[in-house]
Amino acid sequence: MPAPIRTRPYRELLTPSLHRRFTQAAGVSLLLCYIESILIGDSWSLIWSWFPLGKAGIRTLLLFLCPLLVFVLRVALLHFGSRSTVSPFQTLRRYLVAKDVFEALFCYVLSAWIFTQIYIWSVPDSANLNWIIQGRSWERQRLNERPIYLRSHYLMLGLLQTILHLYFDYDKIQRSLNQMGSGFPPKDLPNTVVKPVEQFKSQLPNIARQLGIISVSASLLGPFIYSFTVRNLAWRTSLFWARFFRYDIPHATELSILPPYHYSLIFRSAVSGFLLLSLWRLSNLAFDIYVAQEPLKRGQPISQDTRDPNGVLINGLQSKKSLVKNFAYWELAQISGKFSERRVLIFRDIDRAGGSTWGQISSACLQTIQGVNARINGYGQPSPQQQAQSRPQEVQSLPRIGTPLKEGQVMMNPPPPSSRREMVETKVGSFAKSIGNNPPSSYGNPLSPKTQQYLEAARNKLLTPEQQQAITPAHVQSQYNTYMTRFLQSRFGQPFRQTFARRVQSIVFGQPYSELTLIVDAVESLTNLATASIKEDAYGKVAKDIPLILRTYIITYQTMERFTATLPVHWTDVHFSEDQRRTEDVLIVLSALRNGLQEL
Numbered sequence: 001m002p003a004p005i006r007t008r009p010y011r012e013l014l015t016p017s018l019h020r021r022f023t024q025a026a027g028v029s030l031l032l033c034y035i036e037s038i039l040i041g042d043s044w045s046l047i048w049s050w051f052p053l054g055k056a057g058i059r060t061l062l063l064f065l066c067p068l069l070v071f072v073l074r075v076a077l078l079h080f081g082s083r084s085t086v087s088p089f090q091t092l093r094r095y096l097v098a099k100d101v102f103e104a105l106f107c108y109v110l111s112a113w114i115f116t117q118i119y120i121w122s123v124p125d126s127a128n129l130n131w132i133i134q135g136r137s138w139e140r141q142r143l144n145e146r147p148i149y150l151r152s153h154y155l156m157l158g159l160l161q162t163i164l165h166l167y168f169d170y171d172k173i174q175r176s177l178n179q180m181g182s183g184f185p186p187k188d189l190p191n192t193v194v195k196p197v198e199q200f201k202s203q204l205p206n207i208a209r210q211l212g213i214i215s216v217s218a219s220l221l222g223p224f225i226y227s228f229t230v231r232n233l234a235w236r237t238s239l240f241w242a243r244f245f246r247y248d249i250p251h252a253t254e255l256s257i258l259p260p261y262h263y264s265l266i267f268r269s270a271v272s273g274f275l276l277l278s279l280w281r282l283s284n285l286a287f288d289i290y291v292a293q294e295p296l297k298r299g300q301p302i303s304q305d306t307r308d309p310n311g312v313l314i315n316g317l318q319s320k321k322s323l324v325k326n327f328a329y330w331e332l333a334q335i336s337g338k339f340s341e342r343r344v345l346i347f348r349d350i351d352r353a354g355g356s357t358w359g360q361i362s363s364a365c366l367q368t369i370q371g372v373n374a375r376i377n378g379y380g381q382p383s384p385q386q387q388a389q390s391r392p393q394e395v396q397s398l399p400r401i402g403t404p405l406k407e408g409q410v411m412m413n414p415p416p417p418s419s420r421r422e423m424v425e426t427k428v429g430s431f432a433k434s435i436g437n438n439p440p441s442s443y444g445n446p447l448s449p450k451t452q453q454y455l456e457a458a459r460n461k462l463l464t465p466e467q468q469q470a471i472t473p474a475h476v477q478s479q480y481n482t483y484m485t486r487f488l489q490s491r492f493g494q495p496f497r498q499t500f501a502r503r504v505q506s507i508v509f510g511q512p513y514s515e516l517t518l519i520v521d522a523v524e525s526l527t528n529l530a531t532a533s534i535k536e537d538a539y540g541k542v543a544k545d546i547p548l549i550l551r552t553y554i555i556t557y558q559t560m561e562r563f564t565a566t567l568p569v570h571w572t573d574v575h576f577s578e579d580q581r582r583t584e585d586v587l588i589v590l591s592a593l594r595n596g597l598q599e600l
Contacts, residue, residue: 007308010316011324014295017302021293022071024196025286029067032282034060036275042124055122062118066111066276067283073107074287077171080326081514084506087572088495094512095166105162108280112158115276116151127268132242143242145235145260152234153222153269154276160218161280170284173292173326175517196289203285211277219270223261295331301342302331309342310349310357317364322513329368329521332361336528340536343529347537358529358541365522366552372508372519372589373556376563379507488574498570501583507567508560509585516585520592523553527596550600557593560586 037059038050050056077100085091095101120129129150133142164170194202226234295302303312313335316328335342349357487493509515526549533542564586569576 007311021290028286033063084511108158112154215274333521368522
């Protein structure tokens with residue numbers, strides 16, 4: 001009896017594929033580091049200025065540490081889908097103290113510091129960027145503020161790049177509409193894959209213009225920011241380390257009145273800042289381009305080279321890891337549309353633990369699509385945690401401190417008290433009953449009628465009728481609404497608007513990241529497999545599931561249409577119009593469902 005075939009986890013195949021893409025992106029960054037090492041070098045020899053086995057090669061390897069930190073950050077924070085939040089302010093509140101922020105800040109600041117040390121080490125002495133000014137033979141050593149400013153400038157660029165990285169969500173894997181194949185745009189357009197070189201060529205001019213603006217603006221604003229924020233701190237820190245390394249610097253050394261803002265230093269900060277920003281931005285671009293390629297290996301699905309390709313694919317579809325699951329669905333969409341041999345293998349694999357391959361694949365895809373209905377139907381319903389909190393809890397009574405209730409003839413007059421304690425109880429009970437049966441008229445209003453008359457007379461004497469109208473609760477509420485609407489309509493109120501599109505995305509496509517690509521891949525995979533089964537399914541296993549697929553498509557389509565048409569608009573969405581109810585993400589899914597219904 002042959003031994004059972006071990007099904008490898010999908011992540012074991014995905015990891016080498018991601019490593020290959022990481023290596024390709026790192027090769028692009030290494031080439032960029034080599035170019036920059038030539039530009040910042042101090043040798044003008046026709047050979048040694050570019051010879052890889054000289055200083056240029058050493059600088060290249062050291063500079064490669066900068067994009068390497070960026071790649072480590074990208075791998076740690078990689079994800080599919082946009083962030084699902086109802087407003088930019090909610091995004092800020094959710095991620096402000098998250099570990100992602102500190103990881104990004106650490107990587108970019110450390111990368112900027114490494115670039116600073118390499119740059120100062122590489123420039124000629126004429127740049128006057130030495131840490132210490134030696135002076136003449138009779139003068140003591142002095143601390144040079146020019147490299148201090150340059151280091152501070154690079155660290156501020158690292159902080160700026162961290163903000164840009166988090167604001168534009170560089171960690172998201174960008175997939176084009178053609179890659180999703182959702183019929184949006186129409187399918188008669190060629191579904192071609194753009195080569196990485198062509199993508200670089202198309203984006204380089206725009207990136208160069210943006211980085212030029214940022215570097216020039218930072219070099220012009222940097223002196224003012226440095227002077228008013230970090231100059232004293234940077235000077236004291238540098239002075240401490242200079243004395244730590246045994247430099248003979250007097251303890252009375254103080255900052256000069258005039259900062260070292262020579263035009264040559266400003267120009268150098270602009271050029272070197274452009275090189276550092278280019279290193280970061282192009283490394284991110286290379287990572288985006290290569291990681292967002294289709295899950296193929298030598299033109300075949302990455303699960304093809306295993307002894308049990310269907311089992312590996314099913315393992316990926318059922319994975320708990322979002323990244324693994326998204327790549328598995330992406331591969332399934334590729335198989336269902338381009339690889340007929342794998343489709344036939346899926347249809348013929350009917351003897352498998354847990355059901356046939358088609359049954360497990362269709363179940364996973366239908367579950368993903370039905371998740372849209374579950375999220376929409378569950379909107380506004382209390383969560384399980386809230387339901388658990390709202391359940392009445394058993395209240396433990398306090399210990400009895402009075403006499404027990406009487407039993408028997410309770411309507412008869414009680415016997416006269418015979419002890420002092422019974423007399424006190426009788427008097428207290430009679431007084432409490434009299435207060436409860438005849439409450440004073442002043443209990444409903446703490447002010448007596450005469451006091452109210454005095455207040456009314458004072459109000460009529462001190463305030464005009466217009467002023468009295470202005471302080472009424474209704475008028476105050478109206479003024480508050482007017483000012484709040486003006487604030488939300490302004491640029492400063494934009495982060496607090498809960499727009500209709502963002503609310504729909506957070507409800508329909510899940511949180512914390514949108515599952516748009518996952519849903520579209522599931523719809524496309526089921527549609528293509530069901531269509532191809534007419535000729536390729538020899539056992540007719542798919543035909544019995546066609547009604548369930550059609551019913552799921554119709555219910556999901558109608559649920560999304562009804563939800564987007566009836567969802568109330570939030571009061572902060574001051575620029576809403578009715579034509580905004582059909583958001584782009586909803587249109588993509590509806591288009592995929594409509595095309596699936598037409599083909600089936």
